[in-house]
Amino acid sequence: MTLERGNAFTPVASATMIWPWTMSVLGGAAGGALFFLTSLSGGILPAVMSGLGAAVIFFSLIGGVGGVLSKKADRRGRRYAAAYPFRYAAVPAIVGGVGYGILTLSPFTAIFVALAIWATVGVIAMVVGDKK
Template structure:
């Protein structure tokens, strides 16, 4: 089993992200960023803005922190450095998918836009996912441990 993990044959982006994800830092960072966003957009509009900002920073800190942290699993860091954009796909899907769901729910509740909200939520989620994928992938490619 260890040989396949070392060679990267049986490793997936989700397994790599889960093994090296700094859960504490990403939860705290997402919570702080979401709270600051809520305070900046105080009122009813601040709730979805705070939630989506918190989701974005949770995925960003988790994805980048997993690659940069020396406390995380060595095999996961090595795999992430060898396949940076495959590794970045897991946090990007998490952040983009969660943002799409929140955006859709908000548009249905506020505008009763069931179909239009679906396309708007998907578009927003794709944008967030693409941004996360690029940022985390580039960081993993440049700063990854390739030893």
């Protein structure tokens, strides 16, 4: 079975095929630790929640952008991301928005986070995808 033209090659398949898991987990952990340390003066629980929220956002951003930029990623996934950058960006946006919404229990903030991730990853995929 081929995942080339005319088949149901979805954004989820594209994101999972080219997602740099190690880099996104390490980036999410580093971003979360940084936000945890900077907000530690407000108390332990708010610092933990801030760190976890930042970790989810960095995980989604680095995963989405890294998948487009990585040379080790599957070429079909990169081609899909270049052809449909904002469809591809929907998966990292949903992951980041839902994760942030679960942590903060604030649906409006989660929607804003998802839109910001969607726009960022989509624009980067559009610009980088045209150059390859």
